[in-house]
Amino acid sequence: MAKGRSGGRQPRRDAAPRRRQGSQGSAAPRPQRTPRPSPGPAPAAPREPVVAEPSTFRLGAIPGATPGKWIDVWKERMPRTALELVPLSVAGQREALDEAEADAALVRLPIDDHGLHVIPLYDEVPVVVCAKDSHLTAADELEPGDLEGEVLIVPQDDVLGIRIPATVPPRFDPPSDTAEAIATVAAGVGIVVVPMSLARLHHRKDVEHRALRGGPVSTVALAWVADRTTPAVETFVGIVRGRTANSSRG
Template sequence: MDVDLRKLRYFVAVAEHLHFGRAAEALHIAQPVLSRQIRALEEELRAQLFVRTKRATELTPAGEQLLADARPLLASAEGLRRRVARAARGGEVFTVGFMPGLIVTPAVRAFGERHPGLTVEVVRTTWDDQTATLHDGRVDVGYVRLPIDRRGLRVTPLWSEPRVAALPADHPLAGKDAVGIADLAHERLLQNPDAVPEWRDVATRRDPEVRFRAVEEKLEHVAGGHGVVVLPLSVAVFYTRPGVGYVPVTDIPPNQVCLAWSAGRRSPLIAEFAAVAREMSVAVDSF
């Protein structure tokens, strides 16, 4: 049985919205059309994917499983489309993703000098999309910060670096030589807590989750006295600014920087870039 990717996209939209009307609006199709496509998919898979009541739409266990499998499948299909389109335009392009604070220029330049006919581009990623860009083909390789979901990826370690707390400049802890993660337990965290699981384990404050995508946004809110963030040292060095003080957090593991790429890719260029990246990896270890 061949699964229709269009139906999978429709399914993921409904699963993410848990509302047929909103999903149809996001997909720019009529709701009856969407409902028919989902019923057709359920018939093809011989499984009920949603439970619909007057008040809610919920995933069944089969739907939960399909959602987990459908997302990487759709991302791989999108990656294939991007690579084919790129090849059709002529001229080979190799794209490197990188997280804030990371300097990838030495490896990118060295790699480009080995392949003068290759266009090497760089793309800045964020905590939310550093792996998505690998799955959907926006980048060929990516400098990522752990922890990440490694499913469907190959990952090679490069270096590690200490982590620091970014605090308002007038915060009582801002003048300390170092702090422990427990010292931040009552603070409002202005980032995804999955990025700082050590804080999540000891937190005594349970505010509604706040997520700012850009480092600049996070630090602007820190300077305004709205909370704190925990950052890798290289990010703190790169984004030093008035109104924010940085203090080492000494009792949590360092942040691990890795190079990652899709496990399904077998390009010799990827293997070569990984070797260059390992050779030229340099960690920031002090302000």
């Protein structure tokens, strides 16, 4: 059988076509791709400034004030902020707030409230303090008329400004404070009229006290400088007003 011109071989129909060559006979170069720079770390989001709570809340308190129950609640709600009790005199209560000796204070009214926030808390009834063997102890309550002829001692730190008709002024200089006045009463000289809490504060075994019906009351209030209303002050205000920890301010 005769062979073809190509020597008997037939071209393969499935052969891959040859690549076209350039003018130099080599494959056409592929275009170069510029590499992209690798992205750096994402910038950190700005942090909100952290406002540190004060380490101590200073609560001023005039003699006779009893903030114990409120202090207990404060310790539960504000364990990271200690409450420091700052003793105040009634005469110096306004100055202590002005000079920032206390962040807030339990004060006795009246007080010059210019520039202050003042929240009345409770009223105290007046009592008559007398010697234990005084005839005044025979009654459970007294009226101003029962004090006729009694020597009324008014100490220099008097908070009631009480004047009872038909009483007798002492023949000695007024004592410097309530404690000294009650000590004088214990010796059998005169009587003293003070708010109930002061009678309890300066209680002695040789004196008694009886409520004075119709006498002037003494109001205890919470006060602080309006321009220094801090979150700690607002928390204490909520406590004395009986708000729960989750209640809104109002």
